[in-house]
Amino acid sequence: MLTELSAYTNRWRQAPPAAKGLFSFCGMAAAFAAGSPRTALLVALILSAATILGAGVPVLRYLRVATPALLFLLASGLSLVVSLDFGGSTGGLSAHLAGAELPRIAQVSCRSLACLTALLFLALTTPLVDIVSLLRRCRLPDTLLDLMTLCYRTLFVMSEAVHETITAQSARLGYATFTLSLRSLGGLVANLSVQVWQRSQVLQLAALARNNDGALRFLGPDYPNPARAVSGAAVSGLLLIILAVTLP
Amino acid sequence: MISAILSLADVSYSYPDGTHALSSCSLTIRRGARTAVLGANGAGKTTMFLHLNGILRPSAGQLQWEGTPLDYSRNGLRMLRSRVGLVFQNPDSQLFSASVREDVSFGPMNLGLTDKNVRERVEEALHAVGMTEAADKPVHNLSYGQKKRVCIAGVLAMKPEIIVLDEPMAGLDATMQEEFTAVLERLHGSGITIVVATHDLDFAYGWADQAIVMRAGRVLAHGAPREVLLQKDVQDELGAVPLVAEISRQLSLLGIDLRDNGYLPRSKGELLKAITAHTRQENRP
Numbered sequence: 336m337l338t339e340l341s342a343y344t345n346r347w348r349q350a351p352p353a354a355k356g357l358f359s360f361c362g363m364a365a366a367f368a369a370g371s372p373r374t375a376l377l378v379a380l381i382l383s384a385a386t387i388l389g390a391g392v393p394v395l396r397y398l399r400v401a402t403p404a405l406l407f408l409l410a411s412g413l414s415l416v417v418s419l420d421f422g423g424s425t426g427g428l429s430a431h432l433a434g435a436e437l438p439r440i441a442q443v444s445c446r447s448l449a450c451l452t453a454l455l456f457l458a459l460t461t462p463l464v465d466i467v468s469l470l471r472r473c474r475l476p477d478t479l480l481d482l483m484t485l486c487y488r489t490l491f492v493m494s495e496a497v498h499e500t501i502t503a504q505s506a507r508l509g510y511a512t513f514t515l516s517l518r519s520l521g522g523l524v525a526n527l528s529v530q531v532w533q534r535s536q537v538l539q540l541a542a543l544a545r546n547n548d549g550a551l552r553f554l555g556p557d558y559p560n561p562a563r564a565v566s567g568a569a570v571s572g573l574l575l576i577i578l579a580v581t582l583p
Numbered sequence: 584m585i586s587a588i589l590s591l592a593d594v595s596y597s598y599p600d601g602t603h604a605l606s607s608c609s610l611t612i613r614r615g616a617r618t619a620v621l622g623a624n625g626a627g628k629t630t631m632f633l634h635l636n637g638i639l640r641p642s643a644g645q646l647q648w649e650g651t652p653l654d655y656s657r658n659g660l661r662m663l664r665s666r667v668g669l670v671f672q673n674p675d676s677q678l679f680s681a682s683v684r685e686d687v688s689f690g691p692m693n694l695g696l697t698d699k700n701v702r703e704r705v706e707e708a709l710h711a712v713g714m715t716e717a718a719d720k721p722v723h724n725l726s727y728g729q730k731k732r733v734c735i736a737g738v739l740a741m742k743p744e745i746i747v748l749d750e751p752m753a754g755l756d757a758t759m760q761e762e763f764t765a766v767l768e769r770l771h772g773s774g775i776t777i778v779v780a781t782h783d784l785d786f787a788y789g790w791a792d793q794a795i796v797m798r799a800g801r802v803l804a805h806g807a808p809r810e811v812l813l814q815k816d817v818q819d820e821l822g823a824v825p826l827v828a829e830i831s832r833q834l835s836l837l838g839i840d841l842r843d844n845g846y847l848p849r850s851k852g853e854l855l856k857a858i859t860a861h862t863r864q865e866n867r868p
Contacts, residue, residue: 343721462721464682484680491723492675537676544636544669545690545737546661553680554688554701 341459346391351558352465354568361572362453365579375445382452588614594644604630619787622797668738674730690741708740728759788825789850
């Protein structure tokens with residue numbers, strides 16, 4: 336829940352999500368506009384600096400959140416650089432380095448890195464509820480947003496239920512041996528399925544009790560000086576794109 | 584004269600699995616009163632509450648709002664649910680959004696009010712339950728007691744005339760219970776009728792103006808707590824007597840009469856005050 340922690344505690348928590356969303360979008364546009372790996376890396380650097388220095392997200396937390404995605408990116412990059420050949424002319428397993436394709440692979444990887452930093456900027460500075468309200472204002476379908484809202488809320492409720500069940504099972508030696516662990520895991524899944532069903536029924540009742548007739552409607556958050564923040568984000572985002580386009 | 588706001592007349596209800604949850608249940612909730620509903624688990628308290636909000640419809644009998652039978656049409660239910668706020672036992676099964684402010688806005692948004700109006704109501708409701716400071720926190724980072732307060736704010740923002748709370752004290756520590764009672768008192772002070780299901784006899788005895796004891800889907804006793812909760816059949820059903828009442832009774836057997844102009848202490852605080860006053864009187868030369 337490191338992302339969550341940053342989203343609620345960063346310096347730009349009270350900035351309008353529209354401004355942060357716009358800057359993140361410009362960051363992605365700049366990543367695509369970057370003509371060389373070097374420029375894409377520069378865009379990534381600027382976006383990380385904005386997150387760490389601007390929004391005040393601690394460097395270590397930033398790296399911990401970014402690590403899984405970076406590892407994924409590294410694995411993807413390596414799989415593009417090295418290609419394995421089964422059989423072929425020699426009849427055995429052989430590895431080839433994609434020498435001629437290297438600049439292209441570097442370009443794709445650096446661009447992906449810049450896109451990743453743009454998304455991290457949004458994720459680490461904006462709580463999901465704000466992102467959902469932003470998407471609602473962008474007229475995304477209600478059903479999709481309701482699902483996002485409920486899934487996000489249920490994630491925490493269910494993770495608590497999972498922890499409680501595992502603790503209760505462990506307290507009765509449920510995970511003492513491999514066989515017992517498998518049995519307990521089965522029990523956990525069965526128990527959770529029933530809980531999900533029961534909780535969804537109570538949630539339905541709670542919605543009815545508060546006069547709900549279908550779509551989940553919430554009041555969007557109110558932010559001070561939204562126009563100023565959005566224009567600030569637009570200008571800096573635009574500068575980032577211009578930088579990416581003009582640099583070789 | 585205090586008028587009836589909601590009443591049940593011979594209401595029966597069976598769940599689809601055949602369980603008879605209510606059988607000829609009749610009771611009256613008085614406007615402006617603090618009502619405590621007591622009874623063992625499975626006595627029908629929650630089912631009765633779901634009827635008050637129009638979520639369940641009786642299979643026999645009738646519910647009345649100020650003497651008029653409930654209207655179960657779309658508009659009728661809309662009106663009823665904006666007047667009767669229902670707070671469930673488990674806050675996690677009631678809170679939809681991970682944002683406190685958003686969740687509180689859910690009810691008033693469903694009433695079709697303007698954004699400005701909803702925003703005002705949300706702030707008022709959060710202030711009333713003392714949650715303004717925590718309004719920007721995510722729901723999953725709140726304590727159990729705070730989540731319960733958010734649930735009340737969510738109902739309060741709909742400006743109901745009655746708030747019905749299903750076992751609100753369950754899971755709260757002593758300090759939280761005290762804070763919660765203070766919130767209920769504030770709401771009652773603002774003119775809202777409060778109905779609470781509880782297993783806490785001492786709380787019901789000290790807090791309520793009227794007590795309703797249920798057994799097997801029926802009303803066993805209904806009236807002032809000092810009368811109802813001391814009845815023999817009620818004691819047998821609930822398995823206990825309010826501690827303050829029992830101490831007062833034991834003291835009166837020892838010749839210590841704590842009555843002050845006929846008023847017997849109802850809460851721990853009142854009992855201690857009465858004992859102190861009695862001791863001072865005894866020691867007076």
